[in-house]
Amino acid sequence: MLLKVLVFLVLVSVVVNSQQPTFNDDVLGLIFFKAGLDDPNAKLQSWSEDDNDPCNWMGVKCDPTTYRVTELHLDGLSLSGHVGRGLLRLQFLQVLSLSNNNLTGPINSELSHIGSLKVIDLSGNSLSGLIPDDFFAQCGSLGSVSFARNNLTGQIPDSLSSCSTLVAVNFSSNQISGQLPSGIWFLRGLQSLDISGNLVEGDIPEGIGNLYDLRQIDFGNNRFSGRLPEDIGSCSQLKSLDFSENYLSGSLPDSMQRLGSCTSISLRGNSFRGQVPDWIGELTNLESLDLSANNFSGRVPFSLGNLQFLRKLDLSMNQFTGALPESMANCFNLLAMDVSQNLLTGNVPSWMFKLGVNSALISGNTLIGKMESPLLASRVSSYQSLQILDLSSNALSGEIPSNLGVLSSLILFNMSRNHLFGSIPSSIGELKTTEVIDLSDNWLNGSIPSEIGGAVSLKELSLQRNFLSGKVPTQIVNCSSLTTLILSQNNLSGSIPPAIANLSNLQYVDLSLNDLTGSLPKELANLSQLMSFNISHNHLRGELPLGGFFNTIPTSSVSGNPSLCGSVVNRSCPAVHPKPIVLNPNSSDSIGGSSPNHHRKKIVLSISALIAIGAAAFIVIGVVAVTVLNIHVRSSMSRAPATLTLSGGEDFSCSPANDPNYGKLVMFSGDADFDAGAHALLNKDCELGRGGFGVVYRTILRDGRSVAIKKLTVSSLIKSQEEFEREVKKLGKIRHHNLVALEGYYWTSSLQLLIFEFVSSGSLYKHLHDGPGRTCLSWRQRFNIILGTAKGLAYLHRMNVIHYNLKSTNILIDSSGEPKVGDFGLARLLPTLDRCILSSKIQSALGYMAPEFACKTVKITEKCDVYGFGVLVLEVITGKRPVEYMEDDVVVLSDMVRGALEDGRVEECIDGSLRSNFPAEEAIPVIKLGLICASQVPSNRPDMEEVVNILELIQCPSDGQEELE
Template structure:
């Protein structure tokens, strides 16, 4: 029991005497209720146990005549904790509203028995467990109840059917299962029934006609099967009907034509079949009609033109054929039309462009241009406010309309996968608010007009798979918001314009399969948001840009360019020498000299020949000098008391001008000697991997213990020996079960080595994405890895160490499947935390880097590590890489999981290798925690110590529980 509550209870007798005997019950109840809550924003600070009554307290309302509490409304107070029994003291409470908080625990069945309670709203919290059957027994005057947006499980209690005073029931967005109790249709006063987004199944029972006062019913997104209730049309007052995303089938009941008051009818995502009934046009109050994703066939009924109030019409993903009815010109209020994925034919009716339609999706049909060009009727005064137009995957042909720019309100224009030919009209630049322009997979030719720069709001430009040619216009740099520029599989020539580097928001670039030439501008390394860049199969030459994204670019993205060079393509760039000056002995300037020496047999050498001879002589002298120097060094090292053996093709014998002949080797504990036997230090055959800061090798100490040695590749940036040793010794003092221990170091001005404990089982990356024999990490192992990483990072942050380079290849897994975070603190060895240096060194952490790395004015803090940890959490749970390069797309893990969470599909993100054998009550909170850690805003990310606490709270009790495989 919390100390504060304990002390308070000791004082209860005193309080009772000090309060008005009639009012003390309300004050006492609320104070006890508050004691069980956490109030981080201090919203309940006005609640004082010394007050005579609580009527002035925040969120509390009283009867002005009796001063008894009648309403407790604490919505969106950021409260957490449990709902304490203290509320039972409020015997005159009528309204209890605690929605949009983070309350946990189960639903107290006694709450409904509070004297005169009429409204209970506990929606959008984290309540769990079943709805207690006792809640609806003796429910008295209860009229409205909402448990929506929690984690409630189990079945809908049968006792709900006996709560006859109910007018509104909302149990949506939970995990309720089982069948719908047939007795629910006897709640004759019910006006709202929302059971959407649950796991309810079975057939919908008959009897809905008893709810003659029903206004809203939503059973959306469940698992109901069978047909719609036959007598649903008897609910004459229905305004909103939503049975979408179930497994319902059959035809629509005839009785539905009586729903003349209905304004919203959603039946999408089922298996209804047959023709859309003609009587649908009798529902003249319809504002929204959704019949999408069913098996409807035949023609769209002409009667749909009677729906003059209709604003949204979705008939997509069916088998509708024929033409769009001309009668729809009477639907003067239509704002959104979606007839995509059908079998519609004919031309686009002109009314689409004439009325106030905002969105028109007609993709994947069999529409053709028809006799007249489909845009001829669009004048500057008749194009309306169309913002979204998708005509892709149809049979349109002919040239693009030259006056397409009159559709000036367009934000998305997709005309891909058709048969359009000719050139891109110059008026395309008049689409100044367009975000997306997709003309891909057509037969367009000519060049991209320079007027494209007028489309200043463009975020996506897709022109791939056409016959376009000419140069990529430099004017495209005016499209400063551009994120995707896809021009692949065309005939573009010339060089990649330097202006592309000014498009600082670019994420996806594809110029592959063209005839581009010249070299890639080095300024492209400034594109800090770049996730994908493909220039394969062109005629590019010269050195690939070095730095930023290009340090980790896939070799396949630059393949098919034989003249490109650089480490990515494993092709050394030729050295650049100044062109030698050659004197022509036959030129007029040398005529006099030649005539005077004609009688002598003397060879006149050109300057280039002299340079070549001199260079050869210099090389010979250099070889001799180096050979002598090597002999001297080897002799000196053989006499040295503490030499360090280096071999395997690595030549580290050169030393600085003030040079000692050997470096300084320091081990923090144990034997300081290496075994220079069969496998010498830094032998290439013992290489373990490469990272942003260096190459890692495995070697043995004389006592037989294996160690990992990192040869740093930032020699030109390393601090002085004094600073280097101080930082390394500080790192060597860090010891934690979940951190890779630094065992020692080796120093010369030209070579620095870090000596780590050796973890033989490999990296987390390997276990997730390249597991030997396909062996999969179990959920329990994954959870322990996440918790271990969190503990290791938390310890680092307590030591004021920022990792900077967090990724799955830098997390090692030991033989007990415990994680050990490595490579921490290496940025401290650099002379300063220069972002250019850091980004060039840790771009291998693509997908893990916090967005503030791209901002020069934001301080880099521990929250950068928290972001990388969040991405790691999602990688461990989903088994997917932070950035997945698909054939035609790039999938960013954070965006994919966040979208799935918003759509209620988060469980689908868990690694399919687990075969759904995982505890959802752990997995889902872990995913949510990962997304919070990977927030774009640093202040929204928790500290790692908080993350550890949250994970330990999430972890289900597992004593004696078999491990989930």
């Protein structure tokens, strides 16, 4: 017996050693895979080809018996490169997780051929291209696959329907388009399906009811149309359902009442209509219900009171009528409620305070009555959790409750646009955590209580358009976090407290249309974050502060104060001038005294006269110098470029080594010959336009091709030749169908030319504004111009290039109507991105410049381009210039449109040449997007990638079927 045991142990040892060879195939595969990666943080340093097995390597798990790799977890290691073929050697791999890295390239279709694979997670990378059609054809035992948050395109492959082992599929946040595969509901074992954030379109086919084990489905943010599948109620295990932000319509299918296990339903942003059925109250496990931004009507169902586990309810932006049902007092777990923008009536519900909700948004309805009653009727303990209370834009009356301070956790308090009267209670100072208070557009009177200084967390205070009187309390300086102070259109008097200058975070101040007197505190110039300061139409006097924001304050922000003085209002301040210099005609040439025998004509020269004489002399000298230089440049141009001919894409100087009259011409592609173009550079008949960086001419090359040549006028600021060429070559590599291509350049120490593709149909400015040549653009043409411009800017930002100079004259239209963004990145040619230099170079972009250009402490980022794009959007839609000078007023386009939107008149802003023939469901959201992009606060502006996505979502499904003329 002992002998048999010994033999058995020897055999086991042999078997184990035979499965742990000195040359492990998994080692070779992983080393091969690592060779195709960039590992900036040396996370894979432990991976050594000298090891017998990889079982102790970072991210690697092995079978303890066979020493073969079973799991590879390399998530969030900042790896870049491709998913290489080396992984195919890992024939026992079960889990492959490479999420949240920077991997690029296409998905390797052979990965799914590793028969042992159960989990593939490649989410959160930059993978591109199509999902291979045969990826799921031989999926073996694959149960979970995630390609979420990449750049994948094309359709969902039909082969997905044949992978019956799949339990979880996540293709969210890509650019996948087309329709759902017809056989997707054959995946009977599917428990989770997420394709949100794509461009998938068409109807949702029937058959989803076959997925009895489905627990989670997310089709949000796509382009699905039609109705919800009637058989969706057969998915009895469903926990979470999200079809938000699509084009779905019709009523809710009755089968949904069988979704008793569901905890979350989101149908936000569709076109569902009709009443919400009473059976909604049978879904007793619901914790979140979002039906916002649809066309639901009728009363809010009484049965909602049965949802005792409900934590979040969003019914906003519908057409619900009547009062909120009292039964909702039974929703004991309700934390957040949004019923804003409906047609609700009745009083402010008292149960809202008793439940202790965190957030209550009821704005934009027609609620009546007083807020004081429910607030006084509730227990103080129920107020402790209320953080957001928005009752704005209703018909509430009465006074603000005197016990307002019991709302001790309040962060946002908005009662604007109601019919409140009386004074602001002193208890407002007890709101220690409140960051936003908006009581604007009411009938409030009395003074602003000095106790306001107790609201120490306050960031935004809006009290405009009331009947407030008295002084601005100096105690407001205690609100050290204040960024926005809007007190306009009241009856405030007295002077502006100097203490306001200590509020170092102030960005927006509006004290206009009051009765303020006195002078402006000089210390206001030290407010480094300031972006807007409006004191117009008061009785202020004296000199405006010097420095900071006040050096560039708009005239409209100080108008209506006749006694203000300074360069901004074009009114000299009274000052003590020195006596004029008098030359005594009787004075002697000698040091001693005067000679009565010498009578000369008296000469009296004031300092201003001397300055005028000096200025005149300087101008004359300048004119002579410019004339001489121009003659020199014309003669050198006639010599140097006339012989420049170059083919190929390499750097090549055509000049003799020591001849300064020759320059360096480089074309990035094709051939160039300037023989015919030299004269055009100085011929005004060929001039296309002028900008902050130079003059543009059209030139025809010998091969008949037209190019646009920008003759740079910033030679004194240009970098050295080496730096200039390096930056220009970077710009030359940028290629996108919505960007004007840079074809080449020409360099001498005194002359620099940039050679661009010629765009035939001129600038967007010409099409919108240019007199008789103005083009009547259709709505569809305008939308395509906006979308194409957004795509071009988004591409620039992906290439880490800021435009700095976006305006309608820099948007060119080609022969097919496509926009092309020009003049991008030229600021990179300057030695430093100095704000003063930039402002002087792009001052022609009045109205497009982001406010942070005036604030030296705010970083200039891509959000500056987003601001300019927002103004451009409004310009395209309204047909008006960003700033228009009327006979006695200055109209800022963004302010005009924003005011019209607030007054419900936004459709009046749309260009009259469209003759009301435009889709309001597209035009109004685009206007709102433009206003958001033109936000004064950079962090409120979206990224251009987000703008493109939003525009594509706004675009109507019928786009392209019928052109709107």
